[in-house]
Amino acid sequence: MRRWENEPILAVEHLTMRFGGLIAVNDLSFQAGRGDITAIIGPNGAGKTTVFNCVTGFYRPTEGRIALVHGDAATLKAHLGPVTAHDRGFARFADGAVFLLERLPDHLVARHARVARTFQNIRLFQGMTVLENLLVAQHNGLMHASNFTVGGLIGLPGFRKAEKAAVARAVHWLEKVNLVARADDPAGDLPYGDQRRLEIARAMCSDPVLLCLDEPAAGLNPRESAALNALLLSIRQETGTSILLIEHDMSVVMEISDHVVVLDYGVKIADGSPEEIKNDPKVIAAYLGVEDEAEVEKIVEEVGLD
């Protein structure tokens, strides 16, 4: 069942990102399926983080289109052309909405297209407590409930109710990542692994349809890494959030992902199910840094990947 072909939530088309003379991403096209865990893998400097930055609006791509759909894939097929022809960046329809992420500024990608992300170097609000971090993630909803501060300032009950709900939501996610006991501690005081999980909880508090995780398992010990796998699977199962995942650890990728996209020097070299990727000589060559096909065969035999 290849959901990324039949039922995509994200369609990246001919994405190119140049930094001066350096081509970090070169004519990249791929799709991510709704409810799938899609892994983007590749050697250091392959352009994975750059793809994330383009998808989340932090970089404006040099070329290409990045479409995200709310609702079913038929919406995307029916409306992608008209939305692209107009310049607004997104359009809502009775059966969903289509967003052209390359045209939206970062905060609107997060707010309207509901794409949340984590960062390769953790970016928590260190001097704020764990709970505060999770409330900042619900800023837009709370802002509305506080009537843009006026209602909150004079203490209208609507805001208090909304804040209670926001705290309940935060506690829910703290339970999922096993951090309730540390809710009132400053985020900067948490150990590294906890900070990684907190960043995921914070992203989930913003109620995303697409969650982009940049190397969430980096620096985790095997036990934490296994817990992370379980967490990602349960997020997907409970909320139906689709996950885009950058990961170096092959065991994680093979275990939890439904679909793998492999980048090397900014170019896509493979795209398919974990099974297919595992056996793709080009992928093995890229990872081991060898050119010769014959040599690859030999190494594959040695490593016993078949």
Added chain:
Amino acid sequence: MKSDAATARADFAAALKDAAIAALIALGVTLPLVGFRTDQGPDYKLILTTRFDLVAVMVALVFAARLALTLWTGHRPHAAGSSAVLERLKPAGSALFRLAGPALLGLALVLPFLPVTGRYELDLGILILTYIMLGWGLNIVVGLAGLLDLGYVAFYAVGAYSFAIISTQVIPATLPALGPWAFWICLPIAGLLAAFWGIVLGFPVLRLRGDYLAIVTLAFGEIIRIVLLNWQDFSGGPNGIASIPRPTFFGLPFTPGKDGFAATFGLHFDPTHRIVFLYYVILMLALITAFVSTRLRRLPIGRAWEALREDEIACRSLGINTTNTKLTAFALGAMFGGFAGSFFATRQGFISPESFNFMESAMILAIVVLGGAGSLLGVVISAIAMVGGVEMLRNLEFLKSVFGPNFDPTQYRMLIFGLVMVLIMIWRPRGLIATRRPSIALKEKKTISSDLIQEGHG
């Protein structure tokens, strides 16, 4: 044991050398600046006098202070015993701090009725409260949102001039019947105009960070002052604006006449009534500032400001419009500056661009930084220390006994003040109260230590 003694001796030698270098630099600086002095002689000729004794005293002071400083900081890591004592004192200290706020508030409320309070003390109280209010206003921008604003005095000026122009020109020309109420009408208008200028000046600097933001806001402060200085028709230029209406007791003027405040309430006319009233006006304005900013900290907008200070990129990844967030911080900070400016105008009855120079911005910023960015109580303590302390330094007569009868202590007021500031910043680099109270808690609020809190990028 022996090696310990040896390293201690080596440390001491290094400290001596360091102090000697500092003394040498001090000698280089003070010899030309302090050592020689030109005076006008009896026949109107310049005569050169030398003051090498004073140079020697200063160099010796620098040497001793530098030596003490290096030895003290060098010893700190070893002094485990003393830090354990400090740890034990901490709960007592925080209890003290918790009581400090209400105690200071109580004192502020009854100050005019204390027997020791005369006209001078009241004026000083008003001055300190004005700076506390300005500090709290700027605290929103610098302490919460982490945007370094060196031109805050611009909004103080906008508030003062809005008040002055509306109350001396606009109201008499359009609705003279409102005259007695001028203060209460102009106050909100001036605040709103200052907030508007906060947004106008905020827009171009939104992309700037750190030093660049500081420089551009500094320039804006100067631009406003220079415009006021040169736009003769609008602002009176260097002559300023005079006869700004005094505040009335909700319509009752503080005059000896029979419809004045004293007569209406059956009191003897006393000019201090007005001062007491002004005192309570600024106290009320300051308390409103404090109330609003503590309240805002617990609202989404306040959390977004602090998140912005902590990490702007993470904010954007969570869908926070950082442009609007910064602008609201600028606008609200500016609004409180505008209120304070209105108060300044009505208290003085006369304003000119001179009152709004960079020194004022620096003073307000120093109050915020010294107090510990983000802390309301810290701002109070540092405003009292800075404004009150500078006043106290006027009484430096005793220094004559140290430096001889020719020593003019008032000249050294700012020097001593600067020295104390440097010492405090060495002792507490993040300000007097650098810890942060969380805005919300699941079980209990634990104070957050200053080394986790970011200072903002701009």
